[in-house]
Amino acid sequence: MDRNSDDDDAGNALQNAPFNGEAPLLSSNLFMDQVGEVVLTLNSDGLSWNSLDSPENGGASCLGIKLENEVPNEVKLSDVYAVELITKGAIYKSKLPKAGAVLLGFEPYDSEMYRFTVHSFQKSKTQPNLWVLAVYTFGHKDLPTCEMWVNRVNAFLNMEVGRPKNLLIFIHPMSGKGNGRRTWETVAPIFVRAKVNTKVIVTQRAGQAFDVMASTKNKELSSYDGVLAVGGDGFFNEILNGFLSSRYKAPYPPAPAGFVHPVGNDHCSSDHDLNETVTETSQHDEDQSHQDQSPLLGSEQYHGSRLPNSNQDTDFRIPSERFRFGIIPAGSTDAIVICTTGARDPVTSALHIVLGKRVCLDIAQVVRWKATATSKVEPLVHYTASFSGYGFYGDVISESEKYRWMGPKRYDYAGTKVFLRHRSYEAEIAYLEVDAEHTNSVSNKGYSCSRAQTFRNSNKCERVICRRNCNICNTNSVDMSSTATSRTPYFRPEEARWLRSKGRFLSVGAAIISNRNERAPDGLVVDAHLSDGFMHLILIKDCPRALYLWHLTELARKGGNPLNFEFVEHHKTTAFTFTSSGKESVWNLDGELFKAHQLSAQVFRGLITLFASGPEV
Ligand SMILES: Nc1ncnc2c1ncn2[C@@H]1O[C@H](COP(=O)(O)OP(=O)(O)OP(=O)(O)O)[C@@H](O)[C@H]1O
Numbered sequence: 001m002d003r004n005s006d007d008d009d010a011g012n013a014l015q016n017a018p019f020n021g022e023a024p025l026l027s028s029n030l031f032m033d034q035v036g037e038v039v040l041t042l043n044s045d046g047l048s049w050n051s052l053d054s055p056e057n058g059g060a061s062c063l064g065i066k067l068e069n070e071v072p073n074e075v076k077l078s079d080v081y082a083v084e085l086i087t088k089g090a091i092y093k094s095k096l097p098k099a100g101a102v103l104l105g106f107e108p109y110d111s112e113m114y115r116f117t118v119h120s121f122q123k124s125k126t127q128p129n130l131w132v133l134a135v136y137t138f139g140h141k142d143l144p145t146c147e148m149w150v151n152r153v154n155a156f157l158n159m160e161v162g163r164p165k166n167l168l169i170f171i172h173p174m175s176g177k178g179n180g181r182r183t184w185e186t187v188a189p190i191f192v193r194a195k196v197n198t199k200v201i202v203t204q205r206a207g208q209a210f211d212v213m214a215s216t217k218n219k220e221l222s223s224y225d226g227v228l229a230v231g232g233d234g235f236f237n238e239i240l241n242g243f244l245s246s247r248y249k250a251p252y253p254p255a256p257a258g259f260v261h262p263v264g265n266d267h268c269s270s271d272h273d274l275n276e277t278v279t280e281t282s283q284h285d286e287d288q289s290h291q292d293q294s295p296l297l298g299s300e301q302y303h304g305s306r307l308p309n310s311n312q313d314t315d316f317r318i319p320s321e322r323f324r325f326g327i328i329p330a331g332s333t334d335a336i337v338i339c340t341t342g343a344r345d346p347v348t349s350a351l352h353i354v355l356g357k358r359v360c361l362d363i364a365q366v367v368r369w370k371a372t373a374t375s376k377v378e379p380l381v382h383y384t385a386s387f388s389g390y391g392f393y394g395d396v397i398s399e400s401e402k403y404r405w406m407g408p409k410r411y412d413y414a415g416t417k418v419f420l421r422h423r424s425y426e427a428e429i430a431y432l433e434v435d436a437e438h439t440n441s442v443s444n445k446g447y448s449c450s451r452a453q454t455f456r457n458s459n460k461c462e463r464v465i466c467r468r469n470c471n472i473c474n475t476n477s478v479d480m481s482s483t484a485t486s487r488t489p490y491f492r493p494e495e496a497r498w499l500r501s502k503g504r505f506l507s508v509g510a511a512i513i514s515n516r517n518e519r520a521p522d523g524l525v526v527d528a529h530l531s532d533g534f535m536h537l538i539l540i541k542d543c544p545r546a547l548y549l550w551h552l553t554e555l556a557r558k559g560g561n562p563l564n565f566e567f568v569e570h571h572k573t574t575a576f577t578f579t580s581s582g583k584e585s586v587w588n589l590d591g592e593l594f595k596a597h598q599l600s601a602q603v604f605r606g607l608i609t610l611f612a613s614g615p616e617v
Contacts, residue, residue, distance in 0.1 A: 031091040033137035048074035081354045082119040082193035083153040091139035113139035114146040129342025162356035164225035170209040171202045172231030175330045183330040187350035194354035213242025218316040226324035232331010237590035253602035256430045256498035326353045326611035332408035339513045342615030353611040360531035360606030368596040384589045391507035394586035424504040424542040426581035431573040433497040463527035468614040473531040504542040511536045521558040533605030543567035575602040
């Protein structure tokens, strides 16, 4: 079965086979592992190969039986992340293991061929969001032919825009099941092959990544194309806050008349001096006692360093199209990864990163005005990327802290305990009204529910789901050069209309993205978008435990309608305020504890860019 390719000289093998109507830039006869002898062709879009081995050019056959070949016959350059020469070796025609291949007569073409590999990925057949590594190996008897191919393909890869060259990487070694470091080791070769320089920091304590991000000079940070978190949502949140705290100059969220406000103005964001944002304020209340043991956001441990904005050497433009964030999932909760790549898979995430994918993400600014009912008014700014929740959500986080030793299972255990407790809380929420034209639902179309279910809400709407190249996120997306104030949709406070909801709530949640995860396959809000500039307020009013269980069951069901109950209020908004009537109030911000008796929040549209491309839903 060996073929002699003596007359295949790369110089004269240029063939006239058109590819997408274009004359090929390079074409050679080579041997391809698992396929056989091929004509390999390069054009400006990608590589393609045609088998020369069977009469029908269809590939390998054995004893007259054509063997199905699952190897595709082309790969786009935009999907190739590396090409490299490898050691001399055999090229096999079959993908059978060596012994089997020899047994069936598939001997290697030449045991000492020069070889190069093209590294790309294939979408999993069962789960298109899951990307699986794919390697195509080619061989030739001449080294210069292989070198020429490697150089030419590399020249094209270097022209691919947006691929990172330098990355700052934080690894949380204890994340999730304690696999942070191992998760990084699994994907590190992808970065090596893609020739991405990495500076890796393995954290030794909570708050370290925040400190590094906050204290790194802008000049140094600009030398990176982005920062990666190897960990869960909480760890990503820490890095995000470290980044924004000393750099993003934003006004406080707007608030309705009567909302406690320390500055003594009329509570409108536009009245604030942009430099007024206080990201690191000292905390002189009872939280201080928790500092050493608890992961409470806002504690000294977390916001370890107080960095005035003035310590920065040069300006860092936020949002930045170039500087991106990435997450290699390794946590107990990885909702941000699932919502932005569609999969909870370190390899898929690594591929999105090295291929330079890009998607914008809304970020919510949450300002705590009072930690407890008796605290003095002192604003503390925090940013969240996925979810802020109170009541049930805060209680689960508090409770789960007692069972850290259980690992990720602690959330199920704590969730069951909190559910059985069935506590509700008195609070008042005010939220900005959003014009119907800004909502992404189409009323009265294609969404039905039974009228017999009187405790179900009769509000019907069709849900437009956020996906790759989402029209809603891309429509009127904010200009990257816009200011903080113009990224909020309420320049004219006189036009803002506040609506209120007061009573006893089992939970109050604000979802910035859908928060899809294994326990809630459609997320908390199925039609939340990555960068439409809105968040979804979900208010669960006090109700019998059985109905609450029904709501939770709907959340856990693919295609469920968890918001379609009369005791559930769902408001799409850009800003809200919250005031508790109780003494103790615990929030959950991106999975971390945050004590807040009174807070206000607003969304900044597309504030950061992620190495991701959105899910294929
Ligand atoms: N080396 C470390 N040791 C202990 N805690 C750390 C360390 N590095 C980071 N952390 C803290 O751990 C928190 C949780 O991290 P992460 O989200 O990766 O893990 P997780 O297993 O998903 O945890 P959780 O469910 O508590 O969010 C982060 O907020 C971060 O402050």
